[in-house]
Amino acid sequence: MQPRIHFITFATANLDVARAFYRDGLGWEPLMDVLGEIIFFQVAPGLVLGLFDAEKFNEDLLGKTTATDVSGVTLSHNVGSPAEVDSTVQTLIAAGATMLKPPQQGAFGGIYHAYVSDPNGLIWEIAHNPGWNIDADGTVSFG
Amino acid sequence: MQPRIHFITFATANLDVARAFYRDGLGWEPLMDVLGEIIFFQVAPGLVLGLFDAEKFNEDLLGKTTATDVSGVTLSHNVGSPAEVDSTVQTLIAAGATMLKPPQQGAFGGIYHAYVSDPNGLIWEIAHNPGWNIDADGTVSFG
Numbered sequence: 001m002q003p004r005i006h007f008i009t010f011a012t013a014n015l016d017v018a019r020a021f022y023r024d025g026l027g028w029e030p031l032m033d034v035l036g037e038i039i040f041f042q043v044a045p046g047l048v049l050g051l052f053d054a055e056k057f058n059e060d061l062l063g064k065t066t067a068t069d070v071s072g073v074t075l076s077h078n079v080g081s082p083a084e085v086d087s088t089v090q091t092l093i094a095a096g097a098t099m100l101k102p103p104q105q106g107a108f109g110g111i112y113h114a115y116v117s118d119p120n121g122l123i124w125e126i127a128h129n130p131g132w133n134i135d136a137d138g139t140v141s142f143g
Numbered sequence: 144m145q146p147r148i149h150f151i152t153f154a155t156a157n158l159d160v161a162r163a164f165y166r167d168g169l170g171w172e173p174l175m176d177v178l179g180e181i182i183f184f185q186v187a188p189g190l191v192l193g194l195f196d197a198e199k200f201n202e203d204l205l206g207k208t209t210a211t212d213v214s215g216v217t218l219s220h221n222v223g224s225p226a227e228v229d230s231t232v233q234t235l236i237a238a239g240a241t242m243l244k245p246p247q248q249g250a251f252g253g254i255y256h257a258y259v260s261d262p263n264g265l266i267w268e269i270a271h272n273p274g275w276n277i278d279a280d281g282t283v284s285f286g
Binding site for chain 1: 147151169174185187188189197204208211212217218220221234244249250258268277280282285
């Protein structure tokens, strides 16, 4: 099995709230939007974020999970400077996110970051990480 | 804020078990492995999977979460045929994964898929999705 992720899919308690946040608040264009079922966004080369109605998420897993909330996971969005961390967090808060950790120096690698929660409880880290790099071919390296 | 994810990070109850599963069981080469802290794998162009010691994950979030288990999220790995779904699931089970949904037709788009849980409870979907495509530039489309 190759080390490759193609979809990240979250149990989403309220799809209408998610749509309002990502599409209307952040201006992201859905790749596909199936009312009451799932909303897809492309979020990296070859990578799709799926926001899946929580009840249907659990049905698809044959009831092996009963999650309506997301826990134990964060998504990180890296930006080019500490100032861009601050402004991106302001954009998220204006769109309806909740601040969990205001922008500050992090514990690792000179990172400057913040954590916010989307209206369904999905946690985003917004970070400037000076030791992190993506080459033109998509290869990630840490300085 | 651009629609872009750079890291997906999971609270991981037992990093040694995670290392044994992904590195030794699946043969994935870590991008970085900080004992007792975090293990990173590159899992798409520009995308890193982080398995973060659960206690440190929660500390980094200033105690706003207390998760030691992951819930409400799946990672999907797409393969080229139904037979490859079956063989990939066998590889995962042999490495120590737990079957949640044996390979079968899914509810959407002609998909053939299975769900398995890694030894820390992180759920992977292994899927053949005939309507899904990645162009050479990384653009995803649904047929």
